[in-house]
Structures are given as structure tokens and as C-alpha cells.
Amino acid sequence: MIGCPKCSEVGSIMKAGYVRNKQRYVCKDCNYFFTLSDPGQVLPRKKSRRHQTTIIDIAKAIGVSNSTVSRALHGHADISPETRQAVLDMAAQLDYQPNQLAYNLVKSRTNTIGMIVPEFTNSFFPNVIIGAHEVLTEAGYNLTIMQSNESYAVEVSNTKAMLANRIDGLLISLTQETNNYDHLKVFEKRGIPLVLFNRVCDHVEAPKVVVNDFDASFSAVEHLILNGYERIAHLGGPLNLRVSRERLRGYRAAMEKYGKNIEENMIIQGMFSQQKARIYGKYLLDLENRPDAIFAVNDSAAIEIMLMALEKGIKIPDQLGVVGFSDNPESAYIGPGLTTIRQPTAEIGKTTAKWILQLVESEEEVKLPNETVLKTELVVRGSSKRNPS
Amino acid sequence: MIGCPKCSEVGSIMKAGYVRNKQRYVCKDCNYFFTLSDPGQVLPRKKSRRHQTTIIDIAKAIGVSNSTVSRALHGHADISPETRQAVLDMAAQLDYQPNQLAYNLVKSRTNTIGMIVPEFTNSFFPNVIIGAHEVLTEAGYNLTIMQSNESYAVEVSNTKAMLANRIDGLLISLTQETNNYDHLKVFEKRGIPLVLFNRVCDHVEAPKVVVNDFDASFSAVEHLILNGYERIAHLGGPLNLRVSRERLRGYRAAMEKYGKNIEENMIIQGMFSQQKARIYGKYLLDLENRPDAIFAVNDSAAIEIMLMALEKGIKIPDQLGVVGFSDNPESAYIGPGLTTIRQPTAEIGKTTAKWILQLVESEEEVKLPNETVLKTELVVRGSSKRNPS
DNA sequence: AAAAATATCGGTAACGTTTGCGGATACGTT
DNA sequence: AACGTATCCGCAAACGTTACCGATATTTTT
Incomplete structure (x- = not known):
């Protein structure tokens, strides 16, 4: 017989449907619903993903709190040289790699700039990328590149992905199909900086980098x-x-x-x-x-x-x-x-990147949209x- | 007079130093330390960051729980058509954009493949990227590209950044300087799939894509x-x-x-x-x-x-x-x-991408390292x- | 009509960080 | 003895989602 886990009553147990393919019971006495944990069932399988060592692991290992570890790793004040060194040593020993995801979540920024280009086949955009990549890397930012393949639909989906990934700023050169700019206005609305280059349009309030x-x-x-x-x-x-x-x-x-x-x-x-x-x-x-x-x-x-x-x-x-x-x-x-x-080309990339960096790193929101015209030859x-x- | 917040005693309060420029007190009775919250002080300033609408906003707006909203947005079962539609409508109305960061954190995966190439100046790597980009996009993955600039040091730092960003897999072509492969072995140790292409080495257990x-x-x-x-x-x-x-x-x-x-x-x-x-x-x-x-x-x-x-x-x-x-x-x-x-080139990119997809999406860890040799002309x-x- | 099954929904731990605030000690100064 | 200062550290609340599990309400079966 089955007993109620709460009141230990045995006589008043009735079936009460299934939940996730497991028999469910209710105790008429104490009106308590429950399912029986199947002893034959395997334990909730361990995460197959290997455990990455976290800040908490370090904290436990040397008997401090995780906030202390965090501060030690980031060179904050309020920490003694000894503890700091201990944390650093243990971090090295445990092969700790910070989880940028968690960091990004709490800081609400990703240190990543997105870039959407229409194509890769001509040498133009790769060269622009080289330039942009250089100054962004220098400034400690990552660059995520997407390719719209000259398709408006792909461009829109790319911008959504960029938005979802919470990039700090977007560099974009439009496709030849793009006639509607609502997907860019979303960025304005959210206060995410935007810089257009080469294939620009007039209907978006954002800096533009073009040539004469x-x-x-x-x-x-x-x-x-x-x-x-x-x-x-x-x-x-x-x-x-x-x-x-x-x-x-x-x-x-x-x-x-x-x-x-x-x-x-x-x-x-x-x-x-x-x-x-x-x-x-x-x-x-x-x-x-x-x-x-x-x-x-x-x-x-x-x-x-x-x-x-x-x-x-x-x-x-x-x-x-x-x-x-x-x-x-x-x-x-x-x-x-x-x-x-x-x-x-490289100059276009560099200029574009410098613009976005200024926008991203400025506290104020008062940067006026501007247009940079570079010289051709x-x-x-x-x-x-x-x-x- | 000041009273102890704990025992409400008034007579036994003594000053006990400052902490962060605020007067600190101690109650001799209950030995309780405390500071007085300054009523004249401004409230903790509101986050300047604009509030992005979250799942919770939607939940509150239509009076359901956030788990319901989550299910509705992801086409899960266990939800009525009406609620689902209501959620979807409200999401559209509030211009909800999912926060991939939070998603990635809880799922421990990013749906992003990293790629490190030594250079961009020749047409070779851009063309490889085109190929890889195509099949990865098709499979719903993002591609983050970094450039090592033929420098071993940069390559190492790139791999660290990739690790920190918790990419699901890495595609890499080595620099001409690379003689040490410890930075790649870290990926093995963590169980993060790796595929080498073009500039490969023999000392890493990973699939390689090369030409004859x-x-x-x-x-x-x-x-x-x-x-x-x-x-x-x-x-x-x-x-x-x-x-x-x-x-x-x-x-x-x-x-x-x-x-x-x-x-x-x-x-x-x-x-x-x-x-x-x-x-x-x-x-x-x-x-x-x-x-x-x-x-x-x-x-x-x-x-x-x-x-x-x-x-x-x-x-x-x-x-x-x-x-x-x-x-x-x-x-x-x-x-x-x-x-x-x-x-x-495009074929190299596609093959490399297919390999990494297989590795990333396989549950088992038993994929033997292999080598794909493509034909030149x-x-x-x-x-x-x-x-x- | 009682009992069982089904359909929906809510509560709440995670995920790994950062950070504001305050606690606890040690030591110096009236 | 009473007070002031400085240093170091811990607590716990965020950040936004997912998913497990339990709880109702409703329908179906016996």
C-alpha cells in the first residue's frame, strides 16, 4: 500500500491522474497531491556537459566568498595582497576561464560590435573588415560579422540576431534590395548605436561613412x-x-x-x-x-x-x-x-569603427548624427x- | 537620541568609526553595529540604461507567470492556444526581443561557432568564410570571426576570448608562427569541438580539412x-x-x-x-x-x-x-x-563547417578525429x- | 457520480557574474 | 576609556531565461 508522505495515512490514497507519464496520487485526508519517485528510475542524469570551473569553485577551494574572488580577479581595491595572490594561484591551478556570458548578462553589455555586409565576393568588404577589425580589437572589442547576401529578408533576420545577442553597436552596409528601414529604427529606439557605411540611406538618424x-x-x-x-x-x-x-x-x-x-x-x-x-x-x-x-x-x-x-x-x-x-x-x-x-577601404573600416566606439563609450546620448566623406582616387x-x- | 535598531535600547549607543564616510554606531547592549541610512541622500540612481522589455514584462502585462510566457514563445506544449496568442500579441506590442545572453547562460551554449584565420588580405580565407558561413547560417548558427594576423600571441589571445565567450565550436587555421599547441589542447580538455583547416598541425586530436x-x-x-x-x-x-x-x-x-x-x-x-x-x-x-x-x-x-x-x-x-x-x-x-x-575554397569552408556541426550536435563524444582531403586543380x-x- | 486522465498554468531553483552595503577586526588617537 | 580610521571580506540582490515539478481545472472514463 501507499502511504501519504505528509500525514502518513494509508487508507485514503487515490489515484489522481498522470503527470509526465507518472502516476499521481492524492490523499483524501490532508488533500495532498504527490507522485512517487520511481526507485528503479535512473537518477536525474548528470549534466553531460563537463563542469567548467567557476568563481565559486575557486572561492570554496580557498575558503573565501565569491565576491572576494571576483574582486581579486578584477584588480579591485578592498582586498589584501595575500588573498589576491591566493585567488590568482588557485584560478591558474583550476584552469579558470571567466564566463563572459554571465558577465555580459549582469553588465548588460557584450563588448561586441556587430557588422552586417551584403557580400564577401568582391575584395571591398573584406578590406573594410580588416580596417574595422584592427581598431575594434585595439579597443578591446570583438567583431561579429554577418552576411546579408544582398537579401533584404536575410538582413532583417541578421539585425534580429544582433539584437538578441545584445551587441553594443552595429555597423551595417545595406543590401541592394533594402527599401524599408524599420529594422534599423529598432536600434534607435533601443538606444543601440548604429553606423552605416558605403551603402547608406537617408532615412536613418545615424552617422554615415561614405566616399565622395x-x-x-x-x-x-x-x-x-x-x-x-x-x-x-x-x-x-x-x-x-x-x-x-x-x-x-x-x-x-x-x-x-x-x-x-x-x-x-x-x-x-x-x-x-x-x-x-x-x-x-x-x-x-x-x-x-x-x-x-x-x-x-x-x-x-x-x-x-x-x-x-x-x-x-x-x-x-x-x-x-x-x-x-x-x-x-x-x-x-x-x-x-x-x-x-x-x-x-581600410580607412572606411577604421573610420566606421572609430565612430561606433565613440558612440558606444559615450555616456551622453547627444552625439549628433554626422557624415564622414572619405576621398577616393x-x-x-x-x-x-x-x-x- | 539614536536607538538601536535591534534591541531598541537608547542609552547604550556609541559611535564606532566611519564606514564609507558614514557615521557608524554600536549598541553596547546587544553588540550590534549599524549605520543610519541618511534620509537626505538621493535614492539609488536609476539605471541609465534603457529598460529592455523582458519576459517578465509580458507576464505581468497579461497576468500570467513568466514560465508560461517562455513556453508560449517557444512553441512548447502545455499551453492553451488563447494564452499563447495573447502572449505573442503582447510580445509584439511591447516590442519584445529575447535576450540571447540569458538564454545562453542557462543553456550553457551559444549557438555560435568561432573562426580564427591568420589573415584577410588574400582571397583565400574570405572565400573559405563564405562557404562556412553558408552552412552554419543554414543550420541556425552564428559565426564569429577573429583574425590572428599571423601572430602566435594574437592567436592565443583569440582562443581565450573564444573560450570566454563560450562558443560551441572552433574553426581555426594556424598562423605561420604557431609552434606550440597548448592553447588548442585547452579545447580538448573542455570538450569543446575543434576543427582545423588549411594550416593544420599534427599534434592536436581534431578533424582536419586540407587539400592534397x-x-x-x-x-x-x-x-x-x-x-x-x-x-x-x-x-x-x-x-x-x-x-x-x-x-x-x-x-x-x-x-x-x-x-x-x-x-x-x-x-x-x-x-x-x-x-x-x-x-x-x-x-x-x-x-x-x-x-x-x-x-x-x-x-x-x-x-x-x-x-x-x-x-x-x-x-x-x-x-x-x-x-x-x-x-x-x-x-x-x-x-x-x-x-x-x-x-x-568554398568547399573547404563548407566541409569544415559540416564537421564542426556534427561534433557540436552529437551527444556522444566518440567521433574519431578524421582528416578530409579535398582536391585541387x-x-x-x-x-x-x-x-x- | 466517483475515479482517472488530460490540459494548463505557477513557483522556483538554477546558470555564473558583479556590486552595493554593511560587518568585523586591528590599530591609532584623543 | 572612548572614539576615529582603515582594511578586508561576506551577504544577497540583481541580470533574463529555462525547466523541473507540483497544482489546479476540466474533461473523460468507468
Whole structure:
């Protein structure tokens, strides 16, 4: 028979359902519900995870309280040299590694900066990362990188993950699809600093780090014009990105300044991708009255065009001038060399990182949004060097 | 007069020093020490940090317990559809974002894989990252990347940071300086899975993902020999890395198979760096009896040599054959094109990630260390194509 | 209708730190 | 003897979640 664990009564026990597949009883006398611990059952299995030595382990080992250990490990005051040394020794002996998770939880900060980039395939973003990584590491911060893969949906999910992981600040360069910025406004609302770079937008109150796209574009097109090209096409990026708009503006401004006719069918604004570049390039080169120069939004596209021209037997730079953007490593070596705009990639990364550090480490919230414009450089190579005809 | 907070005695209170600038008292009767809370003092200042809405906020808002909210948010059973919906609605209304930190702390896992790479400047590691990133993201894991900058000290500090952040697993490619592996053995000791790739070592019990360096090297040198080159130099990497040793072995094997004399002064094993490559290249090209071909450890070095040869008026491939390793983007375009070994970079990343996922998600600890060897491909371009003389 | 099973929910220890506040001693000073 | 100062250390409450276990309320079965 079963007895009540409380009143020890035996006669008044009744079944009372199941809970988690275990028979449950109730004592009608004292109205006490209980289940019987199954003696045949294995003990609650020990955590399979190996036990990591904690502050408490150290405390027990040398007979002090955990607060003392904590203070000793962090060089606080209020502790005697002897105890401190004892703690340090024991920590080494037990191979103690602090649990950053617990630390982060209680401090509500992670010492981690998040970074979301649209792609990794061009050399641009890796180089930006190098720069940012350098100054963040220097300042004692970690860098967590995510890749949105040029997809708005992925970008949104990335920002959520960043939020959940409680990063201290976010560096982000938008995808070519991004038209809605609510996922960024969440950061404002929560007071988590944000810095945009390269692919920025105007609808978010945050510092932005960009290059002088307008000037760069202008000088590129001007360079083409001064080399005697007349009918210059522009293969641009998606217009929701400010870089694309600025580069288009620069293109138009230069054309207008020199009185060149802008043929609208020779301006293409499209997505960034190798495949699209090929399609657009083919379109331009197959025009019955094809352009004598092309200013492309990036080097990948420019190189596609150069390769295509090579196939078609179009001579570069004599019959076709080409200028790219970003100075990829391969651009220096392809054919006669690709004229392009060199961006200060590492500098962009460093500047972005410095901004976020200022924001993260400032007590006040009064930092005004600002915009840093870095300088690019026109690198003239063979693909556009022709004597003015 | 002051009364004792304990025995309410009034006559027996005496001053007993200060503690933190506050007058301290002792009751001679009950021997109770106390200080008086200063009523004029400001209340403990509110946390300046903005309050993030938590599970408890939701629970209070709709009058249930936090455990109910937790269950509702995670799609657990034991919850009615109505409550669940109410929780979900309130969560949306309060703009609740789960605190991954707390989650990680209680679960003792972070859903994050760490990755340490020696450098970012070549395209190799970024491409590996792309591959790893893809499968990890797919599996719901985050990827935290750190860069050791080819420095052993930085690598050690990186591993400590990874440990502190309680990553679930580590992917690592060693620096050229790394000779001691104690920092990796810590991971074994703690049962944290580890996968090495590319720059692996033999002294750690962990899966390794590499390419068939020996075969690749062999075929590269063989290719040179079949193109009529006789006196082939090898510009290799540091010998503590297995890749360097394997490539050297492949070089020797090919030379021996075809009965070529190996001139030991034409084998250089050195550090990876642009500067070193220039120095070693200059040495080789300045030899009074200079080699007629050079097999370099990577494309950067090979390209340095090609540029230097160009300066010196040495014709490629007629007077000098060059083969690199890794197929950087620029290699296809430089001069006559650089013959090189293409590595399946994305594949390396994916394989590495799959391994770590298996290890992380397996309950058992019995996964034997293994080694995955991926295949490379010899890409023949102009820098080595000469008819056998 | 009593007894048993089911469906929902709450209470409360963990997880590993940090930190404010106060206790306890030792020693020096009126 | 009474008081002041300084040093060192412990208590316990956070931080936000999860999960085990027990407790009701409701439905189903006998």
C-alpha cells in the first residue's frame, strides 16, 4: 500500500491522474497531491556537459566568498595582497576561464560590435573588415560579422540576431534590395548605436561613412571625355542606394559640363551581380550605335565588359574606353589595366569603427548624427588612355 | 537620541568609526553595529540604461507567470492556444526581443561557432568564410570571426576570448608562427569541438580539412618539367606548417621522378608576406646561375616574381616559368596569366563547417578525429606554357 | 457520480557574474 | 576609556531565461 508522505495515512490514497507519464496520487485526508519517485528510475542524469570551473569553485577551494574572488580577479581595491595572490594561484591551478556570458548578462553589455555586409565576393568588404577589425580589437572589442547576401529578408533576420545577442553597436552596409528601414529604427529606439557605411540611406538618424561618390564619378567621366570619348554609357547600380544615385549624378554632371549628349538608353541601373553585368554589357555592346566608352558601377562589371569586348574583337581602349569602380586586385592586371576609382577601404573600416566606439563609450546620448566623406582616387590605367581624337 | 535598531535600547549607543564616510554606531547592549541610512541622500540612481522589455514584462502585462510566457514563445506544449496568442500579441506590442545572453547562460551554449584565420588580405580565407558561413547560417548558427594576423600571441589571445565567450565550436587555421599547441589542447580538455583547416598541425586530436598539397605540388612541378624547364626553384612557406612541408615533398618527388637535380640553394622556406616574397624573389633572380622556373607557395609571391622579372627584362614564360598556388582573382589576368593551383575554397569552408556541426550536435563524444582531403586543380595559364626545348 | 486522465498554468531553483552595503577586526588617537 | 580610521571580506540582490515539478481545472472514463 501507499502511504501519504505528509500525514502518513494509508487508507485514503487515490489515484489522481498522470503527470509526465507518472502516476499521481492524492490523499483524501490532508488533500495532498504527490507522485512517487520511481526507485528503479535512473537518477536525474548528470549534466553531460563537463563542469567548467567557476568563481565559486575557486572561492570554496580557498575558503573565501565569491565576491572576494571576483574582486581579486578584477584588480579591485578592498582586498589584501595575500588573498589576491591566493585567488590568482588557485584560478591558474583550476584552469579558470571567466564566463563572459554571465558577465555580459549582469553588465548588460557584450563588448561586441556587430557588422552586417551584403557580400564577401568582391575584395571591398573584406578590406573594410580588416580596417574595422584592427581598431575594434585595439579597443578591446570583438567583431561579429554577418552576411546579408544582398537579401533584404536575410538582413532583417541578421539585425534580429544582433539584437538578441545584445551587441553594443552595429555597423551595417545595406543590401541592394533594402527599401524599408524599420529594422534599423529598432536600434534607435533601443538606444543601440548604429553606423552605416558605403551603402547608406537617408532615412536613418545615424552617422554615415561614405566616399565622395559624386566627385569620383564626375572625375571618372571627365577623364573619359578628356581622352576623347564622346558617347559614354553608364552601367549603374540600383537607384535605391545612394551610391548609385550619386554616381549617376556625377556622370550626368560631367556629361553636361562638357556639353555631351546623354543618351538615356545608354544608362542602365541594375542589380549587382556577375550575371546581370553580363546581360547589361551585352546589351550595350550590341546596340546598333554602341557607346565608345562605359563607366561601370564596379570593377566586376567593368571586367565582364572588357572580356566581352575581347570576344567581340572590340579594341580597348581604341574602340572602347572602360572605367570601373573600387580597384579590385585583378583590375591592375587585366588586359591593358582597368582604369578605376580606388576606395580607401581600410580607412572606411577604421573610420566606421572609430565612430561606433565613440558612440558606444559615450555616456551622453547627444552625439549628433554626422557624415564622414572619405576621398577616393582615380587610378588611370590602359583601359581608358587614348589620345583625344 | 539614536536607538538601536535591534534591541531598541537608547542609552547604550556609541559611535564606532566611519564606514564609507558614514557615521557608524554600536549598541553596547546587544553588540550590534549599524549605520543610519541618511534620509537626505538621493535614492539609488536609476539605471541609465534603457529598460529592455523582458519576459517578465509580458507576464505581468497579461497576468500570467513568466514560465508560461517562455513556453508560449517557444512553441512548447502545455499551453492553451488563447494564452499563447495573447502572449505573442503582447510580445509584439511591447516590442519584445529575447535576450540571447540569458538564454545562453542557462543553456550553457551559444549557438555560435568561432573562426580564427591568420589573415584577410588574400582571397583565400574570405572565400573559405563564405562557404562556412553558408552552412552554419543554414543550420541556425552564428559565426564569429577573429583574425590572428599571423601572430602566435594574437592567436592565443583569440582562443581565450573564444573560450570566454563560450562558443560551441572552433574553426581555426594556424598562423605561420604557431609552434606550440597548448592553447588548442585547452579545447580538448573542455570538450569543446575543434576543427582545423588549411594550416593544420599534427599534434592536436581534431578533424582536419586540407587539400592534397602533395599531389598538387607534384603536378605543378611535373607540369613545369613537361614544359621543358630544368632548373626549378621552390619558394616555400615556413616548415612548421604542414602545407609547406607537403608542398616541398611534392616538389622533391616530382624532381626526383624526372631525374632533375635539386639544387638546395634554390629552395627557400620563408614567411608569408609581400616583403619577404620580394626579397626571396630577388635572391633567386639574382643568382649567377638563376633558375629557369619558380614554383611559389602562393600567388602573391608568384606575382611579385613575375613583376620583378618584368622589370629585369626576363621573359615569361620563355626565360622563366612561374607557377603559384591558390588562384587569386588577379592571377587570371596578370601578364600572360599565372599558372596556379586552384583550391576549392568554398568547399573547404563548407566541409569544415559540416564537421564542426556534427561534433557540436552529437551527444556522444566518440567521433574519431578524421582528416578530409579535398582536391585541387592545376590551372594552366601563360606563365608556364612553353614548348619543351 | 466517483475515479482517472488530460490540459494548463505557477513557483522556483538554477546558470555564473558583479556590486552595493554593511560587518568585523586591528590599530591609532584623543 | 572612548572614539576615529582603515582594511578586508561576506551577504544577497540583481541580470533574463529555462525547466523541473507540483497544482489546479476540466474533461473523460468507468
